[in-house]
Amino acid sequence: MTFMRTKMGYFLVGGIAVVLALFVLEPLLQQGTAIFGAASRTVVGSIDGEDVKYEAFNAKVEQTSAQFKQQYGGIMNPQMQAMAVDQAWQSEIANVVLGKEFERVGLTISADELFDLIQGKTPSPLITQYFGNPQTGEFDRTAVMTSLKSREKNPELAKQWLLLESEIEKQALQQKYTKLIGNSVYVSTLEANDEYANRNKLVNFKYVSLDYSSILDANVKLTDADYKEYYDENKKRFENAQETRDFQYVSFSILPTAADSAIVKAQVEKLAADFKTTPNDSLFSANNSDVKIPYSYITKGKLDPAVDSVIFNYPVGSFYGPKFSGNSYKLVKVVDSRFSPDSVKASHILINPAQVGGEDKALKLADSLKQLAQGGSSFAELAAKYSVDGSKDKGGDLGTFARGAMVAEFENAAFNGRPGDLKVVKSQFGVHVIKIEKQVGSSKVVKLAYIEKNLAPSQKTRDIAYKKATAFLNEVKSDNFSALAQKQGYTVGLADRIAPTQGYAPGLDNPRQLIRDAYEADKGDVLSQVYTMDNAYVVAQVTGIKPKGQLSLEDVKKQIEPQVLNAKKAKLLTEKFDKALAGTSSIDAVAQKLGKTATPVQNLVFANPIIPGLSQENKVVGTVFGSQVGKLSKAITGERGVYAFVVEGFTNPAPMANTFKQKESMLMNISQRSLGSAFQALQEKADIKDNRVKFY
Numbered sequence: 001m002t003f004m005r006t007k008m009g010y011f012l013v014g015g016i017a018v019v020l021a022l023f024v025l026e027p028l029l030q031q032g033t034a035i036f037g038a039a040s041r042t043v044v045g046s047i048d049g050e051d052v053k054y055e056a057f058n059a060k061v062e063q064t065s066a067q068f069k070q071q072y073g074g075i076m077n078p079q080m081q082a083m084a085v086d087q088a089w090q091s092e093i094a095n096v097v098l099g100k101e102f103e104r105v106g107l108t109i110s111a112d113e114l115f116d117l118i119q120g121k122t123p124s125p126l127i128t129q130y131f132g133n134p135q136t137g138e139f140d141r142t143a144v145m146t147s148l149k150s151r152e153k154n155p156e157l158a159k160q161w162l163l164l165e166s167e168i169e170k171q172a173l174q175q176k177y178t179k180l181i182g183n184s185v186y187v188s189t190l191e192a193n194d195e196y197a198n199r200n201k202l203v204n205f206k207y208v209s210l211d212y213s214s215i216l217d218a219n220v221k222l223t224d225a226d227y228k229e230y231y232d233e234n235k236k237r238f239e240n241a242q243e244t245r246d247f248q249y250v251s252f253s254i255l256p257t258a259a260d261s262a263i264v265k266a267q268v269e270k271l272a273a274d275f276k277t278t279p280n281d282s283l284f285s286a287n288n289s290d291v292k293i294p295y296s297y298i299t300k301g302k303l304d305p306a307v308d309s310v311i312f313n314y315p316v317g318s319f320y321g322p323k324f325s326g327n328s329y330k331l332v333k334v335v336d337s338r339f340s341p342d343s344v345k346a347s348h349i350l351i352n353p354a355q356v357g358g359e360d361k362a363l364k365l366a367d368s369l370k371q372l373a374q375g376g377s378s379f380a381e382l383a384a385k386y387s388v389d390g391s392k393d394k395g396g397d398l399g400t401f402a403r404g405a406m407v408a409e410f411e412n413a414a415f416n417g418r419p420g421d422l423k424v425v426k427s428q429f430g431v432h433v434i435k436i437e438k439q440v441g442s443s444k445v446v447k448l449a450y451i452e453k454n455l456a457p458s459q460k461t462r463d464i465a466y467k468k469a470t471a472f473l474n475e476v477k478s479d480n481f482s483a484l485a486q487k488q489g490y491t492v493g494l495a496d497r498i499a500p501t502q503g504y505a506p507g508l509d510n511p512r513q514l515i516r517d518a519y520e521a522d523k524g525d526v527l528s529q530v531y532t533m534d535n536a537y538v539v540a541q542v543t544g545i546k547p548k549g550q551l552s553l554e555d556v557k558k559q560i561e562p563q564v565l566n567a568k569k570a571k572l573l574t575e576k577f578d579k580a581l582a583g584t585s586s587i588d589a590v591a592q593k594l595g596k597t598a599t600p601v602q603n604l605v606f607a608n609p610i611i612p613g614l615s616q617e618n619k620v621v622g623t624v625f626g627s628q629v630g631k632l633s634k635a636i637t638g639e640r641g642v643y644a645f646v647v648e649g650f651t652n653p654a655p656m657a658n659t660f661k662q663k664e665s666m667l668m669n670i671s672q673r674s675l676g677s678a679f680q681a682l683q684e685k686a687d688i689k690d691n692r693v694k695f696y
């Protein structure tokens with residue numbers, strides 16, 4: 001107490017100093033936290049010290065996603081989204097890593113080269129792609145020049161040209177770099193002769209084998225030494241290119257029950273009765289269908305096979321359904337049918353009502369242009385003067401198109417008319433004057449009013465499943481996940497080596513949020529929420545974290561167990577073979593001792609090391625080609641079992657007729673792989689930090 005009384009002044013002064021310091025430093029600490037937090041929220045990653053900002057990167061992801069949607073008919077699932085993110089990331093890596101490499105070796109594209117690639121005699125593939133005639137495939141230089149002139153008055157077009165020129169330059173630099181690497185590759189005469197022999201030299205041999213499956217797994221006892229031996233011999237196989245996570249999970253199904261099916265079926269039957277009597281087929285189907293089918297003529301092959309196979313034989317006015325297939329009920333009313341062209345060649349003039357004073361004036365102008373064309377005026381000249389569509393530079397020519405390529409109003413006019421007809425129609429794009437140039441083919445088409453109702457779980461089914469999932473999450477602990485699941489009768493699913501940006505996981509249809517959360521958790525953590533998949537609720541636990549680089553034996557022990565089992569079996573079978581081989585000079589005698597029959601193989605080539613009826617056995621076939629004729633081999637460990645063999649003879653190919661041509665072929669194959677190999681090497685050397693899992 002005496003010490004406290006005498007020293008209290010120092011404690012008070014010191015305490016006040018600390019409080020004042022914290023008071024002064026608090027704004028700075030908060031600012032620092034905000035700065036670092038803001039950086040982590042805006043930077044997707046870094047490549048050799050260059051930050052990849054989220055805003056710019058996400059724009060590329062969205063662009064790639066849009067391309068996928070266009071390519072796959074508007075479909076975009078989690079796997080495709082993950083592919084879009086990966087593709088954008090690889091593009092970022094290529095831009096930085098290859099860009100630095102181009103600079104290091106002094107590769108550039110001159111102004112003259114760029115000019116030639118855009119509008120010269122050797123245009124870039126990107127230019128021919130964007131400015132090629134879709135019908136003939138020929139490059140349209142006039143279209144390039146017109147577009148280049150137009151960019152002076154069109155800022156958006158100018159921006160697009162800057163992006164295109166940048167991509168053309170990158171592609172040209174890449175081609176130069178590929179040639180540079182390709183020119184450094186050499187194939188010797190010895191290599192050419194070896195390759196020729198490997199593909200043409202034949203061998204005949206007889207073998208006897210004992211499969212690993214001949215020993216039951218339960219009869220093999222593995223030790224830590226067995227695992228370590230296999231691991232040490234195969235360390236190079238256990239390089240992890242990126243950090244991965246393992247997790248286990250329990251799914252609580254939300255698939256429709258029998259009661260749900262009965263309810264939906266009753267609803268569909270009531271809907272069918274109303275559909276048969278409705279006075280407005282198109283409106284009724286649009287309001288009640290879960291899947292929207294355009295109310296226009298369609299060709300055979302566009303619908304679900306169960307419907308498509310019968311509906312084209314039904315007369316107009318017929319009703320079909322309810323038909324259950326593919327997890328949904330279908331109801332179809334045949335509104336009309338006819339024979340129609342398979343494709344149409346047409347031109348058009350597109351008028352924008354906003355530019356001519358409204359829709360009425362646009363229609364009057366369209367009628368006037370139609371009359372001028374009917375009177376002999378050049379449709380192409382009228383299109384060039386009045387159309388606002390990009391086709392005006394081609395006289396309004398739209399080429400040849402099939403059904404489904406145009407909006408409904410345009411399609412109906414083009415397919416329902418006759419060659420030579422001029423028609424005026426309105427669409428979402430404006431007012432069209434259409435000239436039907438040509439119609440090709442003839443097939444039956446039908447106009448349908450179509451309703452599709454999905455068989456979905458009821459809210460009651462969802463609530464029951466969610467309640468079970470929540471109860472399990474509340475009860476489970478990090479040390480009893482599997483035991484509790486087994487006790488309650490649930491199946492545990494496993495997902496191993498899941499990458500941070502992966503869009504799929506075994507047994508899970510929409511796992512992105514789960515994967516993101518797994519990367520924020522530690523090994524053993526039960527993730528704190530119930531995850532909603534398309535057909536289930538899921539509770540998960542992180543069971544493993546495999547770091548980037550060389551994985552430890554513990555990291556891969558479970559994964560390599562089948563291979564370690566086979567390695568242990570190989571030792572046991574080799575001992576059996578050694579006893580059979582002792583004092584034996586023929587393969588048939590060895591087979592007899594083992595209770596097997598020696599199997600002959602005829603005309604096997606080294607380049608295709610597959611033993612007929614078994615599997616690919618690289619080590620065995622390689623040993624065969626390195627053996628002497630008539631000499632009984634030792635026991636050889638293979639992929640499927642243990643083998644012994646005797647070579648009966650080799651058939652050497654005729655001398656190579658053209659060594660130069662063989663070298664040229666090999667050089668071409670190597671050169672085609674050179675850029676990918678170089679990029680892979682540069683990527684491995686680069687310092688890459690990937691934080692995409694925090695954003696996607």
